[in-house]
Amino acid sequence: MRLLLTRPQEDAQETLRALESQGHEVWLEPLLEIRDRNEAVVDLQGVQALMVTSRNGLRAYMRLCGQRDLPVYAVGPASAATARDAGFTEVHSADGDAVKLAELVRRELDPAAGALLHPAGRDVAGGLSKRLESAGYELRRVVLYDALPARAFSAATNALLRADTLDAVLLFSPRTAETFARLVLQAGLASACESLAAFCLSPAVASAACLPWRSVHTAEAPNQEAMLEMIGQAEKQMNEQRSGKAET
Structure with a gap:
């Protein structure tokens, strides 16, 4: 075709x-043109894991931050593969579904163990944050790029x-x-x-x-x-x- x-x-x-x-x-x-916010600051203090809902967010994180020892909870196999290729050793995938990603986090992570860092763009859907925050998690979203139409x-x-x-x-x-x-x-x-x-x-x-x-x-x-x-x-x-x- x-x-x-x-x-x-x-x-x-x-x-x-x-x-x-x-x-x-x-x-x-x-x-959409993906444009990094090079002035952004990634603060990992008190963070227990990364929440990855797009490869663009993960790529922007990797360009700004060299730390690769945090567990990664990725929304799907493509993001998970990108994380593994970048050197992350503990990577979990929810097979492309943000609802399943929230369920996976709730099964495996303790809200009291620390915040979840979400490297993301300026415009994101709010469903994931609502599900996790209602369960007691601190989802720390950091805007690292813009997707310009x-x-x-x-x-x-x-x-x-x-x-x-x-x-x-x-x-x-x-x-x-x-x-x-x-x-x-x-x-x-x-x-x-x-x-x-x-x-x-x-x-x-x-x-x-x-x-x-x-x-x-x-x-x-x-x-x-x-x-x-x-x-x-x-x-x-x-x-x-x-x-x-x-x-x-």
Whole structure:
């Protein structure tokens, strides 16, 4: 399939390679620019573990702080793998689900043993902090980066959408989906989405992608592996439909 990948530049590389290895033709249009806050200060006094809900937060932490001996509780396998590659030896993963991450922490960590440091961006959902704080944990969020939304599509992506060249758009976060929808309307390209499928990481992403899509698909789990499997199944169905039309 011909796919538009909208992840931030650094996050997108692994996804891009995986998609191309499956035979897809992929165009990259990062809709969020990750910019570190180099003046930020990481205070680890009284911290018992790191809470990692994005690789961008972990990367920003690693650029600012050399300490790698804290346990890491990561929201999913990608963040967990990044932590292990960086030298963290005790890494726990909640398989892509913030609710499960909170449950994992509540099972394994004592609120009285110290704070949980959450290296994050400026804009984060509040569900995780509410769950942990209601259970007595101190979640110390430190803002280490900004995710800046694109102001317009690149000329190449604008041309692809106008020419009806693409089969689908990949959306990995609510902010990316909101940004894509805003830019589509800004460019007067809503009708172009009528021939496109939207592949969304989660129901929250799908809800944010408010456009007249041909179809909307939501991954069974909020991780890259589930996204890739969903795309493969959709491609198979598309090929079967095309084959059926050809036979008639």
